[in-house]
Amino acid sequence: MTNEELKNLEVTKSVDARGTACPGPLLEAKKALGTIEEGEIMEILSADEGTKVDIPKWCTKQGHDYLGTVEENGYYKIYMRKNEI
Amino acid sequence: MQEELLQQINELQEQVGKLKKKVSKIENARKDQLSMAVVSGDMDKVMAAMIMGIAAAAMDTKVKMFFSFWALSALRDKNKNPKGKDFISKMFGIMLPKGKNQLKLSNMNMVGIGPMMIKYLMKKHNVLSLDEMFKTAGELGIEIIVCEMSMGLMGFKKEEFIDYPHLSYAGAATFVTDAGESAAQLFI
Numbered sequence: 001m002t003n004e005e006l007k008n009l010e011v012t013k014s015v016d017a018r019g020t021a022c023p024g025p026l027l028e029a030k031k032a033l034g035t036i037e038e039g040e041i042m043e044i045l046s047a048d049e050g051t052k053v054d055i056p057k058w059c060t061k062q063g064h065d066y067l068g069t070v071e072e073n074g075y076y077k078i079y080m081r082k083n084e085i
Numbered sequence: 086m087q088e089e090l091l092q093q094i095n096e097l098q099e100q101v102g103k104l105k106k107k108v109s110k111i112e113n114a115r116k117d118q119l120s121m122a123v124v125s126g127d128m129d130k131v132m133a134a135m136i137m138g139i140a141a142a143a144m145d146t147k148v149k150m151f152f153s154f155w156a157l158s159a160l161r162d163k164n165k166n167p168k169g170k171d172f173i174s175k176m177f178g179i180m181l182p183k184g185k186n187q188l189k190l191s192n193m194n195m196v197g198i199g200p201m202m203i204k205y206l207m208k209k210h211n212v213l214s215l216d217e218m219f220k221t222a223g224e225l226g227i228e229i230i231v232c233e234m235s236m237g238l239m240g241f242k243k244e245e246f247i248d249y250p251h252l253s254y255a256g257a258a259t260f261v262t263d264a265g266e267s268a269a270q271l272f273i
Binding site for chain 1: 136140143210211212225
C-alpha cells in the first residue's frame, strides 16, 4: 500500500504508544487488539524504530495482515488488519 | 480385482495412521514456547531476559523462565526478612543483592554509579523499570520457576521471594523438559 492509501484507511482503533520503548508498543498493540473485531484496522503510533520491524513479525506469526508503515515527524504509524486466529 | 483394491486401501489407511502419529509427535515436540535459564544476577542480563520474555509473551508465545543461582537475588523482596537461617545463609543473604533494584551491572558498575546511570537513562528513554517489568510479566502469565537446589545452596528461603502470581519451584529436569518442548531456548 502506498502512503496515501494507508492514510486514507478507515482506522477503528488508534494506539498511541509513543511514550513507551521496546517492547512497550507491542504490548499496547496486543492489549488493544482484543478491543477490535475481525477485519477492522488498527494503527499503532510508536517512536521506537524497532517496533516497525516487530509489528510485521507479530502479524505474520499471529496471522494478521500487516498493511504498512507511514513515517511521521519523529514517530511511525503502523497499520494492521485483525484476522481470525 | 476388488480384493486388490481393498488391500491397497487398507495399506494406505495404515500409512496415513502412521503419518498422523508422527505429525502429532512433531507438533508436541515444538511448542510455541520460550524457555529461559536465567542464571546471571547482573542487572543488565536479568533485564534482557525480562524484555525478551515480555516481547515473546506479547506475541502469545508461552514463556517459562527458570531462575537459578545468582539470578535468584533478583527475586528477593527487600521488605521480607525470613527467620531461622544458619550463619552461612545469613552471610550470603547480606552479601548478595536484596532484590532486583540492588543488582549490579556486568560492566561499568563503578560501585553502584553505573546502575544509577542506567536507571536514569531507562526512565529518560521510557523503558520499563525492573519493577514494572515483573508486574507486566505477571499480567502476561509468564511463569517463573525457582531452582530449588540453588535456592537451598545459597540459603534463600521461599518466604523471602517476591509475590509473583506465577511462581513455582522445581528442579533441573523441569527446565530440561520444558526446554525440549520449546521452539526456543535461552541461557542467560
